[in-house]
Amino acid sequence: MSLLRVEGLGKKFGGVNAVEDLSFEIPPGEVYSIIGPNGAGKTSLLNLLTGVYKPSSGRIMLQEHDLTGHPPYAYARQGIARTFQNLQVFFNMSALENVMVGRYMHERCGLMSALLRLPRQARADRACREEAAELMRYVGLQAYLSSAADAMPYGALKRLEIARALATRPKLMLLDEPAAGLNPTEALELDDLIGRLTERGVTVVLVEHNMRLVMGVSDHILVLDYGRKLAEGPAQEVRNNPKVIEAYLGSAVSSETSYREEIAQVVAVAVEMHR
Amino acid sequence: MLAHLASPRTGGLLALAAVIALLPLVLRNSYFYDVAVLVGLNAIVCIGLNLLIGYAGQISLGHAGFFGLGAYGSAILASRYGWPPLAALLATTFAVALLAFIVGRPILRLRGHYLAMATLGLGVIIFMVISTEDKFTGGPDGISVVPFRIGGFVLQGERIWYWVVGALLLVAVWLALNLIESPTGRALRALHSSEVGAEVVGINAAEHKLMVFVISAVFASVAGSLGAHYSGFVTPAKVAFLHSIELVTMVVFGGLASTFGAVVGAAVLTTLPQLLATFEDYEMMVFGAVMIGTMIFLPRGVVPSLARLFRSHRSADADNKANKA
Numbered sequence: 295m296s297l298l299r300v301e302g303l304g305k306k307f308g309g310v311n312a313v314e315d316l317s318f319e320i321p322p323g324e325v326y327s328i329i330g331p332n333g334a335g336k337t338s339l340l341n342l343l344t345g346v347y348k349p350s351s352g353r354i355m356l357q358e359h360d361l362t363g364h365p366p367y368a369y370a371r372q373g374i375a376r377t378f379q380n381l382q383v384f385f386n387m388s389a390l391e392n393v394m395v396g397r398y399m400h401e402r403c404g405l406m407s408a409l410l411r412l413p414r415q416a417r418a419d420r421a422c423r424e425e426a427a428e429l430m431r432y433v434g435l436q437a438y439l440s441s442a443a444d445a446m447p448y449g450a451l452k453r454l455e456i457a458r459a460l461a462t463r464p465k466l467m468l469l470d471e472p473a474a475g476l477n478p479t480e481a482l483e484l485d486d487l488i489g490r491l492t493e494r495g496v497t498v499v500l501v502e503h504n505m506r507l508v509m510g511v512s513d514h515i516l517v518l519d520y521g522r523k524l525a526e527g528p529a530q531e532v533r534n535n536p537k538v539i540e541a542y543l544g545s546a547v548s549s550e551t552s553y554r555e556e557i558a559q560v561v562a563v564a565v566e567m568h569r
Numbered sequence: 570m571l572a573h574l575a576s577p578r579t580g581g582l583l584a585l586a587a588v589i590a591l592l593p594l595v596l597r598n599s600y601f602y603d604v605a606v607l608v609g610l611n612a613i614v615c616i617g618l619n620l621l622i623g624y625a626g627q628i629s630l631g632h633a634g635f636f637g638l639g640a641y642g643s644a645i646l647a648s649r650y651g652w653p654p655l656a657a658l659l660a661t662t663f664a665v666a667l668l669a670f671i672v673g674r675p676i677l678r679l680r681g682h683y684l685a686m687a688t689l690g691l692g693v694i695i696f697m698v699i700s701t702e703d704k705f706t707g708g709p710d711g712i713s714v715v716p717f718r719i720g721g722f723v724l725q726g727e728r729i730w731y732w733v734v735g736a737l738l739l740v741a742v743w744l745a746l747n748l749i750e751s752p753t754g755r756a757l758r759a760l761h762s763s764e765v766g767a768e769v770v771g772i773n774a775a776e777h778k779l780m781v782f783v784i785s786a787v788f789a790s791v792a793g794s795l796g797a798h799y800s801g802f803v804t805p806a807k808v809a810f811l812h813s814i815e816l817v818t819m820v821v822f823g824g825l826a827s828t829f830g831a832v833v834g835a836a837v838l839t840t841l842p843q844l845l846a847t848f849e850d851y852e853m854m855v856f857g858a859v860m861i862g863t864m865i866f867l868p869r870g871v872v873p874s875l876a877r878l879f880r881s882h883r884s885a886d887a888d889n890k891a892n893k894a
């Protein structure tokens with residue numbers, strides 16, 4: 295039984311088919327990666343899967359719920375969380391408050407309770423604060439527990455979005471290029487973080503260009519090209535699919551080299567820290 | 570415990586209470602009390618308006634309309650129909666909330682300039698209705714209002730009103746601070762920064778915008794009702810576009826997303842025109858200049874700028890101490 299099922303999904307912008315006649319299923323508990331060149335429609339697909347875009351055609355089912363056409367908050371309430379390629383951090387708040395906002399669905403209270411700050415409300419707020427702090431430590435942001443969001447470096451903000459998404463207690467988490475803009479050490483730490491997400495029981499959809507990361511953590515891979523499915527299957531199969539190699543992984547060699555460079559850098563950093 | 574008292578929330582409330590309690594020491598005559606009451610009433614409107622503009626990031630250029638509806642609703646029900654003032658106030662507040670709820674739904678779908686124009690239009694319509702329906706409202710001449718009374722107790726005179734409005738101002742600040750610190754308040758601040766970011770964690774942005782719009786309308790309406798009973802007279806001037814602009818200027822000057830800023834903004838910009846009474850004709854110019862000056866020199870507004878300055882001094886002090894140690 296799949297967690298998410300997509301049938302004949304399409305999204306048109308004027309004459310452009312950002313996503314076209316796409317069908318696939320995501321089994322629970324997996325890391326399901328979506329790869330493809332820039333403009334392939336990966337971000338548009340995540341926008342469709344979170345209700346940010348309304349599909350022009352097709353259906354989106356989470357378990358038995360048909361979510362097609364519902365607003366984004368309905369997707370969130372059914373257990374789909376995400377991060378953004380272009381950050382959508384709440385820069386007017388502290389880092390901790392950003393994560394607390396992620397707890398909204400589980401904290402939400404009546405207007406009267408909020409206005410009068412009943413003792414129950416004050417207690418719930420303290421608990422919320424502690425859980426948010428716990429999640430920040432979980433993603434490795436313990437250094438930023440009292441930071442303002444607008445004072446944090448890029449790499450930390452990407453983790454902050456992961457912590458905020460985790461705070462919703464999702465079944466399915468969509469990560470849009472989490473490694474983009476990270477240095478090699480930070481990118482390596484992401485493997486570990488994604489591994490821990492699945493241990494937590496969260497199914498992960500990973501959109502990513504970093505092939506080392508994708509090949510290291512994925513169970514299934516979907517390859518998109520011009521909004522259409524180019525290939526799909528278990529990671530090993532897709533990696534050896536000639537169509538994929540031709541269309542997209544042509545740069546596999548160079549990604550191998552950059553992997554070696556990354557390892558060299560990471561080793562250098564580790565040696566430095568060990569001293 | 571001490572840390573708790575020094576928190577911006579509790580500390581700020583205590584400081585405001587102290588100011589309200591001690592201010593009469595320097596209020597020499599009833600004219601001063603009168604200005605203080607006007608400050609308090611404007612501050613209540615601004616606290617609500619700041620929830621909408623400062624925290625949720627939704628502009629309104631029509632809030633004098635809600636203030637005016639509160640004033641005229643109370644005036645008409647209490648003076649023309651002889652309702653007990655408290656009942657008139659409650660019924661008016663409820664009606665204004667309902668109106669804000671109904672018109673807010675379509676209006677708040679708009680953003681930025683479009684939202685500004687739509688709320689401006691709403692304010693203008695309310696103004697037109699009030700100034701033309703002279704059978705009920707007295708038209709441009711205005712309408713006189715009976716004093717506020719609860720049972721046998723009549724609220725009359727600047728001094729009594731000072732304490733009543735002072736107490737209500739504290740309540741308004743307390744409610745606003747509570748709301749901002751709640752999950753609802755965090756949702757409002759979140760959607761201000763990124764609506765899509767808020768929606769994907771389960772926040773219904775439209776519902777929250779509507780809620781805060783209604784709350785801000787209620788704050789304005791209650792202040793309007795009380796103001797009508799206090800001054801014993803209402804004219805359409807209080808409903809006019811100019812008054813909406815004054816209110817927004819107070820909020821921006823005091824500091825967006827700062828509840829105490831809204832109070833300071835109301836205090837300074839209510840008092841200033843009184844000091845410059847001789848320049849009455851230039852009042853609007855003064856407000857315009859304040860708006861431009863604030864935007865250029867204090868884009869965060871007075872209170873957040875001061876708070877930032879204070880914090881950086883403190884952390885500089887801490888650094889100095891750390892360096893010496």
Ligand SMILES: Nc1ncnc2c1ncn2[C@@H]1O[C@H](COP(=O)(O)OP(=O)(O)O)[C@@H](O)[C@H]1O
Nearest residue numbers: 307310311312331332333334335336337338339
């Ligand atoms: N909101 C939008 N309006 C118009 N065109 C869009 C919009 N979003 C995406 N597109 C188009 O859809 C195509 C896929 O873009 P995108 O989903 O961002 O690709 P990817 O994330 O794979 O790089 C592009 O041609 C892009 O220009």
Ligand SMILES: [Mg+2]
Nearest residue numbers: 336337338379
């Ligand atoms: Mg993209």
